[in-house]
Amino acid sequence: MRYLGHRLVxxxxxLLGVSVLSFIFVDLAPGSFFDEMRLNPQISSETVAKLRxxxxxxxxxxxxxxxxxxxxxxxxxxxxxxxxxPVAPLLRSRARNTLLLTGxxxxxxxxxxxxxxxxxxEKRKGWVxxxxxxxxxxxxxxxxxxxxxxxxxFAARTRWLPVGGMSALDSGGQGVWQQTRSTxxxxxxxxxxxxxxxxxxxxxxxxxxxxxxxDSPYVRAARAHGVRRxxxxxxxxxPAAINPLVTLFGLSLGSLLSASLLIEVVMSWPGLGPLLxxxxxxxxxxxxxxxxxxxxxxxxxxxxLGDLLLFVADPRIRTDELV
Amino acid sequence: xKQNRKIVVLMICLGGVHLVSLFAGFFSPxxxxxxxxxxxxxxxxxIHFRDAQGSVRWRPSVCLLVxxxxxxxxxxxxxxKCFPVRFFVRGxxxxxxxxxxxxxxxxxxxxxxxxxxxxTDGYGRDVFSRLLYGSQVSLFSGxxxxxxxxxxxxxxxxVAGYYGGWIDAVVMRCxxxxxxxxxxxLLFALRAFLPLHISPIxxxxxxxxxxxxxxWARPGRLIxxxxxxxxxxxxxxxxxxxxxxxxxxxxxxLLPQTYGILLTQxxxxxxxxxxxxxxxxxxxxxxxxxxxxxxxxxxxxQQYSVLVSYWWMxxxxxxxIPVFLSYGLLASAMQARAAGMTREE
Numbered sequence: 142m143r144y145l146g147h148r149l150v151x152x153x154x155x156l157l158g159v160s161v162l163s164f165i166f167v168d169l170a171p172g173s174f175f176d177e178m179r180l181n182p183q184i185s186s187e188t189v190a191k192l193r194x195x196x197x198x199x200x201x202x203x204x205x206x207x208x209x210x211x212x213x214x215x216x217x218x219x220x221x222x223x224x225x226x227p228v229a230p231l232l233r234s235r236a237r238n239t240l241l242l243t244g245x246x247x248x249x250x251x252x253x254x255x256x257x258x259x260x261x262x263e264k265r266k267g268w269v270x271x272x273x274x275x276x277x278x279x280x281x282x283x284x285x286x287x288x289x290x291x292x293x294x295f296a297a298r299t300r301w302l303p304v305g306g307m308s309a310l311d312s313g314g315q316g317v318w319q320q321t322r323s324t325x326x327x328x329x330x331x332x333x334x335x336x337x338x339x340x341x342x343x344x345x346x347x348x349x350x351x352x353x354x355x356d357s358p359y360v361r362a363a364r365a366h367g368v369r370r371x372x373x374x375x376x377x378x379x380p381a382a383i384n385p386l387v388t389l390f391g392l393s394l395g396s397l398l399s400a401s402l403l404i405e406v407v408m409s410w411p412g413l414g415p416l417l418x419x420x421x422x423x424x425x426x427x428x429x430x431x432x433x434x435x436x437x438x439x440x441x442x443x444x445x446l447g448d449l450l451l452f453v454a455d456p457r458i459r460t461d462e463l464v
Numbered sequence: 465x466k467q468n469r470k471i472v473v474l475m476i477c478l479g480g481v482h483l484v485s486l487f488a489g490f491f492s493p494x495x496x497x498x499x500x501x502x503x504x505x506x507x508x509x510x511i512h513f514r515d516a517q518g519s520v521r522w523r524p525s526v527c528l529l530v531x532x533x534x535x536x537x538x539x540x541x542x543x544x545k546c547f548p549v550r551f552f553v554r555g556x557x558x559x560x561x562x563x564x565x566x567x568x569x570x571x572x573x574x575x576x577x578x579x580x581x582x583x584t585d586g587y588g589r590d591v592f593s594r595l596l597y598g599s600q601v602s603l604f605s606g607x608x609x610x611x612x613x614x615x616x617x618x619x620x621x622x623v624a625g626y627y628g629g630w631i632d633a634v635v636m637r638c639x640x641x642x643x644x645x646x647x648x649x650l651l652f653a654l655r656a657f658l659p660l661h662i663s664p665i666x667x668x669x670x671x672x673x674x675x676x677x678x679x680w681a682r683p684g685r686l687i688x689x690x691x692x693x694x695x696x697x698x699x700x701x702x703x704x705x706x707x708x709x710x711x712x713x714x715x716x717x718l719l720p721q722t723y724g725i726l727l728t729q730x731x732x733x734x735x736x737x738x739x740x741x742x743x744x745x746x747x748x749x750x751x752x753x754x755x756x757x758x759x760x761x762x763x764x765x766q767q768y769s770v771l772v773s774y775w776w777m778x779x780x781x782x783x784x785i786p787v788f789l790s791y792g793l794l795a796s797a798m799q800a801r802a803a804g805m806t807r808e809e
Contacts (some may be wrong), residue, residue, distance in 0.1 A: 282788035287781040401650035
């Protein structure tokens with residue numbers, strides 16, 4: 142447990158570092174939310190100055206940072222200029238949607254990639270493996286953006302899927318079941334794009350890890366003893382191959398978050414992505430920082446989860462602790 | 465050896481693409497901003513290899529378009545007025561490599577006919593010409609951002625690995641920080657606080673700077689690893705014993721050891737950075753109109769009608785695939801080569 146505690150403290154420091162870094166970048170950058178106001182002839186410069194003071198933007202960087210930290214500890218994450226409200230409640234529902242999207246995409250992606258990767262490694266150099274390798278190379282070269290646009294076109298042409306959003310307009314007044322169904326149908330498009338986007342990388346790594354495990358002497362010995370193929374694959378090779386894959390699981394969450402940022406905007410899924418873009422265009426800096434913080438929180442939680450799984454899956458790490 | 469040949473072939477292909485991109489002015493028949501307000505969203509021109517009598521002609525020709533009466537937006541070809549496609553013609557002026565004023569183009573048709581190989585966009589601009597000019601932005605921003613990223617990564621990684629101690633600790637914590645952020649979010653956040661409305665050239669340089677700075681962490685860590693083991697080599701120790709300065713040792717003995725990793729990283733990073741430029745421009749945070757980039761050309765697809773009706777507007781997205789495929793194959797060939805070399809040792 143000491144190992145996990147250590148990782149937890151490390152992650153906290155990491156998040157703190159991220160927040161400091163974003164504040165420094167913000168301070169270095171020219172332009173602010175109030176610049177647009179200054180250009181507006183209907184707003185006097187005194188009003189702008191007063192507003193700046195009210196939001197504490199006239200203070201030096203460390204003061205502003207400490208204030209932000211204080212408001213974060215209260216669970217507010219600063220104040221949005223454009224929405225005139227604390228940032229955290231704004232972000233919370235958006236973050237939940239992003240989590241729903243990336244969570245289901247991660248789960249589905251791994252559920253598909255693991256068997257395919259294992260199959261590809263087992264039938265190495267066979268036609269399954271060859272077509273798999275070629276397909277993954279092409280899929281790897283296809284940008285997510287194109288996949289998303291393609292799916293939109295598909296949805297628009299066939300009308301099998303909704304063309305964006307998260308729930309049908311009329312689903313608000315209906316029961317919980319109806320709403321869930323509507324959300325699930327809307328979830329299909331973005332999840333398919335994210336899964337297709339992450340599948341090739343996951344498959345490649347699964348294949349590589351399995352091949353390495355299958356090439357090891359003990360698997361050859363097991364084969365020589367006449368252990369059945371399925372048993373070799375799942376009892377002998379997979380547990381040995383799982384270690385790098387678990388590490389990848391934590392990392393894959395990060396790349397999926399980046400991918401979902403774009404997909405959300407293109408397919409108008411109300412997650413962190415569209416909010417972040419809006420905030421950037423409006424120069425609503427605490428919302429931007431908040432969105433970045435939420436995203437890095439997800440990523441840190443993902444790697445922590447990966448470490449936890451590794452702890453469970455790999456006896457070597459557990460025994461290290463005892464020594 | 466097989467990997468070497470593969471690498472050479474891929475390098476030549478990619479080099480060719482970049483060469484065409486550099487000489488975009490020559491290869492494109494029109495200027496990227498030249499509008500034909502009469503022909504918005506025109507589908508690709510039909511190129512005829514037969515004349516009106518039906519006999520085969522060596523020289524392909526393009527016919528004049530006439531609007532169909534009573535149906536605006538639909539055009540018929542006037543088969544009687546066809547103009548041959550000519551090669552090495554004079555047309556709009558452009559600056560080759562930003563230096564020489566020229567007006568020679570690879571191909572074109574004599575006015576009043578027009579040739580649109582990949583159709584036109586909403587302002588009646590030639591998509592083919594924009595694709596070529598846009599590749600200058602998209603391909604080279606990826607390339608230059610990679611150079612910047614690798615330069616920063618190599619410098620910091622080398623310093624961290626060479627000196628060790630607290631310098632190493634600080635640099636490594638920084639890389640962890642950069643790697644802890646989902647990188648597209650980081651990119652957005654950085655872009656968020658730079659001015660929104662700027663000239664295309666400035667936007668281009670800004671994009672390179674932002675993309676390049678965000679990505680230094682991973683190459684930095686790899687370089688540090690190489691330097692960490694590389695500085696224990698006998699010849700490095702010997703050079704140090706003979707009084708070689710730190711800078712000399714790093715430049716002369718440690719940097720060459722990192723070339724393999726730098727090249728492989730470049731092949732991995734360039735497509736990622738091209739995509740970053742395309743993404744930012746697609747969302748209106750990158751290079752703005754009228755200058756074309758593959759990203760802001762794709763942005764037209766955000767309109768439902770364009771997405772569904774005008775398939776040629778997908779061109780910038782489709783050309784991305786072979787480019788990315790080549791870079792991907794190049795990277796895996798380089799990795800396979802490096803793995804083979806270590807096995808031989």
